[in-house]
Amino acid sequence: MKHTISVLVENRFGVLARVAGLFSGRGYNIDSLCVGETVDPSISRMTIVTHGDDRVIEQIEKQLNRLIDVIRVNDLTQEDHVERELVLIKVKAENEKRRDVMEIANIFRAKVVDVNPKTLTLEITGDEEKINAIIELLKPYNIKELVRTGKIAITRGE
């Protein structure tokens, strides 16, 4: 099963290598990972998406909690939460193809962040389903470059 794990850590060097090492040490791949500062720059938040056996992931979460720089581990999978991802897509869009690509961009409320005679670069945010849908629609036009942040998540409610 897919798990979205939110980990609050002290912003010290080496913490990312230790967290990533916990997963790889058990042969677990990280599907996506984001890490950035919180309001307090001495504290960072990682959002990790992984999949696999629930029991093993539970063990990894327990071991994460034992790491010295880890403040809190939340598995958001069971909680009511909002998930979002940001993607930048550079797609070939010459001549009459540009209008087609713009039409897809408008349907998904994507923003154009760069344009030149041969390509368009779009910025899209949304949940996994929306992101995957626009990627599938743009594939036939030839995607030259695709950069995704990976998922971040926040609990609903207070």
Added chain:
Amino acid sequence: MKHTISVLVENRFGVLARVAGLFSGRGYNIDSLCVGETVDPSISRMTIVTHGDDRVIEQIEKQLNRLIDVIRVNDLTQEDHVERELVLIKVKAENEKRRDVMEIANIFRAKVVDVNPKTLTLEITGDEEKINAIIELLKPYNIKELVRTGKIAITRGE
């Protein structure tokens, strides 16, 4: 100096731990890191923001290039590129404060992704300057939770 480094890697387990280890092994902190799949799910792209001595960062980039799962390393700092980040912010917004928070949200074209009697959760994308500006404006209202993806970047032009 700040560097934004884009690293294309084989999507194998352990690669993130090795990349992160290269930085921490030299005492270098990673300010933010995103990793997600590309169009080809067997290949992922990492966007790493770090700062420090240019010569040391150049050495780290050379060592990254030597890692077996690393396909390509681009330091985007010197290239013309677009940078974007996604942030979710849960801010206290009771009664008459809600209108104030909504006004700030509208100025920054932030989207409301969750609302309840006590808080509003906003989604904002932009460059570092814009993100920092809205965070500063929302701080006095009491930010309950802040999750940021960290920066991703894409070159301009074809």
